[in-house]
Structures are given as structure tokens and as C-alpha cells.
Amino acid sequence: xxxxxxxxxxxxxxxxxxxxxxxxxxxxxxxxxxxxxxxxxxxxxxxxxxxxxxxxxxxxxxxxxxxxxxxxxxxxxxxxxxxxxxxxxxxxxxxxxxxxxxxxxxxxxxxxxxxxxxxxxxxxxxxxxxxxxxxxxxxxxxxxxxxxxxxxxxxxxxxxxxxxxxxxxxxxxxxxxxxxxxxxxxxxxxxxxxxxxxxxxxxxxxxxxxxxxxxxxxxxxxxxxxxxxxxxxxxxxxxxxxxxxxxxxxxxxxxxxxxxxxxxxxxxxxxxxxxxxxxxxxxxxxxxxxxxxxxxxxxxxxxx
Amino acid sequence: xxxxxxxxxxxxxxxxxxxxxxxxxxxxxxxxxxxxxxxxxxxxxxxxxxxxxxxxxxxxxxxxxxxxxxxxxxxxxxxxxxxxxxxxxxxxxxxxxxxxxxxxxxxxxxxxxxxxxxxxxxxxxxxxxxxxxxxxxxxxxxxxxxxxxxxxxxxxxxxxxxxxxxxxxxxxxxxxxxxxxxxxxxxxxxxxxxxxxxxxxxxxxxxxxxxxxxxxxxxxxxxxxxxxxxxxxxxxxxxxxxxxxxxxxxxxxxxxxxxxxxxxxxxxxxxxxxxxxxxxxxxxxxxxxxxxxxxxxxxxxxxxxxxxxxxxxxxxxxxxxxxxxxxxxxxxxxxxxxxxxxxxxxxxxxxxxxxxxxxxxxxxxxxxxxxxxxx
Numbered sequence: 001x002x003x004x005x006x007x008x009x010x011x012x013x014x015x016x017x018x019x020x021x022x023x024x025x026x027x028x029x030x031x032x033x034x035x036x037x038x039x040x041x042x043x044x045x046x047x048x049x050x051x052x053x054x055x056x057x058x059x060x061x062x063x064x065x066x067x068x069x070x071x072x073x074x075x076x077x078x079x080x081x082x083x084x085x086x087x088x089x090x091x092x093x094x095x096x097x098x099x100x101x102x103x104x105x106x107x108x109x110x111x112x113x114x115x116x117x118x119x120x121x122x123x124x125x126x127x128x129x130x131x132x133x134x135x136x137x138x139x140x141x142x143x144x145x146x147x148x149x150x151x152x153x154x155x156x157x158x159x160x161x162x163x164x165x166x167x168x169x170x171x172x173x174x175x176x177x178x179x180x181x182x183x184x185x186x187x188x189x190x191x192x193x194x195x196x197x198x199x200x201x202x203x204x205x206x207x208x209x210x211x212x213x214x215x216x217x218x219x220x221x222x223x224x225x226x227x228x229x230x231x232x233x234x235x236x237x238x239x240x241x242x243x244x245x246x247x248x249x250x251x252x253x254x255x256x257x258x259x260x261x262x263x264x265x266x267x268x269x270x271x272x273x274x275x276x277x278x279x280x281x282x283x284x285x286x287x288x289x290x291x292x293x294x295x296x297x298x299x300x301x302x303x304x
Numbered sequence: 305x306x307x308x309x310x311x312x313x314x315x316x317x318x319x320x321x322x323x324x325x326x327x328x329x330x331x332x333x334x335x336x337x338x339x340x341x342x343x344x345x346x347x348x349x350x351x352x353x354x355x356x357x358x359x360x361x362x363x364x365x366x367x368x369x370x371x372x373x374x375x376x377x378x379x380x381x382x383x384x385x386x387x388x389x390x391x392x393x394x395x396x397x398x399x400x401x402x403x404x405x406x407x408x409x410x411x412x413x414x415x416x417x418x419x420x421x422x423x424x425x426x427x428x429x430x431x432x433x434x435x436x437x438x439x440x441x442x443x444x445x446x447x448x449x450x451x452x453x454x455x456x457x458x459x460x461x462x463x464x465x466x467x468x469x470x471x472x473x474x475x476x477x478x479x480x481x482x483x484x485x486x487x488x489x490x491x492x493x494x495x496x497x498x499x500x501x502x503x504x505x506x507x508x509x510x511x512x513x514x515x516x517x518x519x520x521x522x523x524x525x526x527x528x529x530x531x532x533x534x535x536x537x538x539x540x541x542x543x544x545x546x547x548x549x550x551x552x553x554x555x556x557x558x559x560x561x562x563x564x565x566x567x568x569x570x571x572x573x574x575x576x577x578x579x580x581x582x583x584x585x586x587x588x589x590x591x592x593x594x595x596x597x598x599x600x601x602x603x604x605x606x607x608x609x610x611x612x613x614x615x616x617x618x619x620x621x622x623x624x625x626x627x628x629x630x631x632x633x634x635x636x637x638x639x640x641x642x643x644x645x646x647x648x649x650x651x652x653x654x655x656x657x658x659x660x661x662x663x664x665x666x667x668x669x670x671x672x673x674x675x676x677x678x679x
Contacts, residue, residue: 192388192390194390195382197357197377199392200357201384203358203378203379204377212392216394217393
């Protein structure tokens with residue numbers, strides 16, 4: 001219980017006893033908020049239940065999986081994790097995690113650098129054809145990814161990049177993700193130009209201004225970009241499926257599917273256990289960068 | 305330090321809008337030049353062209369003996385103080401101050417020494433390890449000033465540096481900046497300053513000379529006293545001075561001695577004005593500062609008869625608003641000389657002090673009563 005003195009009491013700063021009306025109002029406010037939080041908690045729980053079930057089920061035996069609807073395993077076991085980690089291939093799941101990282105890290109860095117350069121150009125400079133180019137970038141936002149898959153596939157096949165990570169890295173490193181470019185532009189538009197002008201008066205070149213002044217101010221937006229790119233790439237299934245053919249190079253998303261393909265009676269506990277592991281990196285990264293992430297998307301959206 | 309010259313400087317934007325119309329201005333070495341004017345008069349654009357932040361579309365900017373039109377800002381030998389300080393938010397004050405020097409790859413001990421000297425002058429030593437967001441407005445402005453000072457530039461550019469501060473702080477920063485300018489002068493390294501403001505108090509108190517601008521044209525360049533006493537045109541006359549100069553249409557007839565007719569009333573303007581006149585008889589704009597308009601009893605000699613429409617008590621003085629025909633005059637009367645029985649609706653006589661009367665051409669706005677001083 002909260003005592004009177006702890007509650008905000010603007011009318012009685014002098015320490016007078018609260019009136020009957022005030023007591024009534026405060027009680028009403030407390031009941032109100034209790035109601036609000038209960039409703040929110042219930043709805044939140046319903047939404048997050050599949051995830052809770054996933055985690056619980058990953059500790060169940062395969063036979064218990066569909067026999068009991070509850071999420072709490074009756075006989076908790078980590079056998080699913082042990083078997084799942086071994087996989088049915090010559091590689092352990094750790095290998096696929098490394099593959100995923102090997103796709104994600106260069107791609108994320110490439111995205112951050114290329115998007116910053118392109119967004120800086122669009123947000124701060126006037127050049128011939130700027131409007132048409134910008135419209136083109138935005139138009140690609142509206143284009144479903146799938147549409148470009150086939151021409152892209154043919155292109156990369158002709159260059160000879162199939163079964164390598166290059167088709168996954170290069171488009172992003174060329175600012176191919178219009179969404180991120182747009183996001184950074186919006187963020188940049190909200191930042192006054194004075195700092196950059198001050199840097200130019202201080203003698204900085206365009207590139208020095210970008211690196212020493214703009215990039216540090218863009219950090220929240222860049223962290224959001226990296227975070228999105230990390231999570232989306234981690235979860236990307238179609239891209240690796242099309243371009244990567246040898247199991248040795250499979251990322252986690254494909255490896256998960258692998259265990260469904262090769263087993264006749266699906267070992268659901270293994271699949272779920274590995275799904276839980278596959279979720280972990282995104283969650284960890286998200287919570288680590290949460291503060292900047294929220295700053296990044298809210299500033300970019302509201303002030304832009 | 306060097307002098308700054310603008311020759312037929314023009315700025316036309318891509319959409320065809322001409323912001324600056326071929327202005328000529330010379331700022332002498334060590335001079336404190338204030339550019340002042342209402343919003344949209346292109347004073348900031350002019351400053352930004354000097355800084356190199358706006359391209360020049362015509363004419364020439366010289367700093368010292370070098371034409372700097374096509375130099376990047378960093379090579380012009382300028383430093384600039386921005387209205388909203390423009391401190392780099394992620395750098396501590398120390399690094400904010402030394403950013404320019406570090407870009408020039410000056411030796412570390414030299415940078416450290418310059419930082420100390422500048423922070424000492426501006427009394428910001430204890431702020432060196434703070435981030436800009438931990439500074440108050442006045443402190444941030446001092447750091448911004450320090451960032452300019454540390455570079456020892458040829459020309460200092462100020463873009464309304466005090467307009468984000470509250471009135472009290474503004475007054476003290478005003479004094480600080482002028483003191484600093486005098487101090488540098490007395491130390492033998494005079495600073496050439498171009499200072500943009502829309503605040504005439506700043507202009508009058510700080511400038512060695514003031515350049516009054518309107519719509520991309522220079523209206524007058526002169527020292528504060530000259531601007532106040534001998535405005536070249538009606539715009540300058542109205543812009544400088546508080547309350548504004550009374551500018552009222554009247555008719556001049558100078559049959560031996562100048563007479564002014566306003567709303568059917570004619571007064572003798574006195575021999576002083578007659579001697580100065582540069583214009584033929586006809587319509588003129590009469591200009592008289594509120595401080596130079598005597599409030600007398602109705603019917604006084606050589607005074608317009610008016611009706612008090614409003615009285616503003618200002619403490620040490622009273623602003624008397626009076627209507628003469630369609631025109632409204634404001635007169636400032638020191639409180640101790642004010643007749644406290646006067647009320648709204650009372651009739652009074654308004655007598656301009658002849659020596660302080662200005663007449664402007666109603667078409668061009670030019671001051672046509674400066675003859676004796678000009679010749």
C-alpha cells in the first residue's frame with residue numbers, strides 16, 4: 001500500500017490532512033490503474049503465449065509435445081537441445097550459427113556505411129537529377145522483394161556468385177535497402193545543419209564532417225538500422241535458400257528447415273530447441289541496444 | 305587580422321529569387337561592423353556568403369588581399385558563431401574548442417595551450433570536461449565564442465549570437481563581446497568583426513559602424529550616432545530608435561522660410577530647416593523622433609494641435625500618443641516634466657524641435673534635409 005504522504009498532493013503541500021473527496025478520488029484512480037494494468041497484462045500474455053509455449057516445449061520430450069496443451073514440461077529434458085545441436089548433417093548447429101554470423105556481420109556493416117553515405121547525399125546536397133533519383137529509391141521501397149529475385153538470380157548466376165555469400169552481402173553494401181536509406185534520411189532531416197556548417201567553417205572536408213560530426217549524431221538511427229538488418233538477416237529464409245546450395249554454407253534459417261526435410265517423423269523437440277537458440281541472438285542484441293533503438297525510430301519518425 | 309570587402313555582391317537563388325542586390329561594403333581591419341535589418345533583409349545570407357556557406361552568384365568578396373569567392377569556408381580565415389551555438393553535441397567542451405585546430409593537425413601541446421588561453425579569457429575552464437547538453441545557454445554561447453576565438457581568424461562572423469538568450473544574459477554577453485573586441489584591439493591583434501542582428505539595441509551598442517539593410521540592399525552604413533541623428537532615408541530613420549520616429553505625410557512650402565502643413569495646420573519650421581532643405585515645395589514625409597517632439601498646451605505657437613489618444617507610463621518617461629488629423633504622433637516626455645492632469649481626449653500642442661526635424665522624399669524615402677551636413 002502507498003501511504004498518503006507518498007502520493008502527489010498538490011493542494012496540501014503544508015501537510016494538512018486530505019479531505020474525504022481527495023481520498024475518494026485517489027482510491028478511484030488506484031482502482032482505475034489496477035484495471036488498466038490487468039487488461040494490458042492479460043492481452044500481453046495472450047500475445048506472448050506462443051513464445052512461452054515454444055520455450056517450454058523445447059524442454060519436452062517428443063511424445064509429450066502434442067499430448068498436453070500446457071507449456072510447462074512434465075518431465076523437463078534437454079535432450080532436444082543435445083540432439084538438435086548435433087543435427088543430421090556432418091556439421092553441428094554451431095557451424096550454422098557461424099555461417100549466419102558470417103552473413104550478417106559484413107552485411108550489417110555494409111548496410112550502415114552505404115546507407116549513411118547515400119542518405120547524407122540525399123539529405124544535404126543539391127545535385128542534378130536528385131529528385132528523380134530519390135523517387136527511384138523510394139519506388140524500390142514499394143516493390144515487393146520477390147519481384148526482383150529472378151532477375152537478380154540470373155545476374156548473380158552470370159557473374160558466378162552462386163553458392164557464395166556475395167549475393168547476400170553486395171546489394172546491401174550498395175545501399176540496396178531503400179528502407180534504411182529512407183530511415184536515415186528522415187533522421188538526418190531532423191538534425192539542424194548548423195553543426196555541419198560549423199565543422200566546415202572549422203576547416204573540415206565533406207568526408208571529415210560526415211565522419212566526425214554527422215555519424216556520431218546519427219548513432220541512434222544507425223543502431224536501429226543495424227539492429228533491423230541483424231534481425232531481418234537472421235530470419236531471412238528466402239535469400240539463402242535461393243543462393244546457397246551447399247549445406248556447408250547454410251545459415252541457421254536453412255538449417256532449421258533441414259531437420260524437417262531429412263527426418264520422416266519430425267523431431268519437433270529438436271526443431272523447437274534450435275528455434276529457441278535461433279531466436280536468442282536477435283533478442284540479446286535487441287535488449288542491448290533497446291535504448292538507442294527506440295530513440296532512433298522515434299526521432300526519425302516524429303521530427304522528420 | 306585583415307579587412308573585408310564586398311564588391312557588387314549578389315545572390316540569386318536557383319528559383320530566380322534575388323536575395324542580395326549587388327551590395328558594396330568595406331569593413332576595416334579591426335572594425336566591429338553590425339549588419340542590421342528586419343527579417344528577410346538578407347543580412348544572414350550576406351554573412352553566410354562571407355563564410356562560404358552560400359555560393360556567390362555575382363560580385364566579389366575579399367578578405368585581406370585575397371578574393372575568397374571560391375574558397376571553402378575552412379580556408380577563408382574566418383570563424384563563425386551561430387545563433388543556436390552549433391556545438392558538436394557528442395564532444396566535450398575541450399574537444400569542441402580544439403576541433404578546428406586538430407583538423408589542422410597542430411601539435412598537441414600547442415592545442416592544449418590555446419585551449420587554456422581561450423577558456424581563461426572566457427571563464428569556461430571549469431566547463432572543459434562537460435558535454436554541450438550540460439551547459440546553460442550563456443555557457444554554451446561562451447563556448448561557441450571560444451571555438452571562434454581559438455582559431456585566431458582574420459574575420460569573426462556572428463550570426464545573431466545572442467537572440468536565444470534571455471534579456472538579462474543578452475545584456476551581459478553584449479558587454480562581454482564588446483569588451484573582448486576592445487581587449488584584442490588593445491593587445492595589438494584587432495579583430496575584424498561582422499555581426500548580424502535584428503536587434504537595434506545590439507547594433508547601436510556594439511557596432512563601430514552599422515550597416516542597415518532592407519530587401520537585399522544597403523540603406524546606410526554609418527556609426528551609431530550618425531545613423532540616429534542623420535538617417536539617410538525614411539527606412540533607417542524608422543528602423544533605428546525607440547519608440548520609432550514619427551513619419552507623417554505633410555506639405556512643404558518654403559516661401560523664404562520653410563512651412564509645414566499637416567491636416568490643415570501650418571507651422572513655421574524655422575531657419576535651421578530652411579537652410580538644410582534640398583527639395584522643392586510639395587509633398588514630403590515629416591520625420592521627428594518622439595524624444596524631439598515637445599508636448600505643450602493647446603494653441604502654443606508653431607505647434608500642431610492634436611488630441612491625446614493614448615498615454616503609456618513607462619516609469620522614467622511617458623509616451624504620449626496624439627492624433628493630428630489622420631496622423632498619429634508619439635511624443636516621449638520625461639516623467640518629471642509630464643503634466644499629470646493630461647488625459648485621453650485632451651487637446652495638446654505638439655512642437656517639433658526644428659533642428660531635429662527631418663524631411664523625406666515621399667517617393668524615394670531619401671532624406672532631403674541633410675544639405676548642410678553633406679555639403
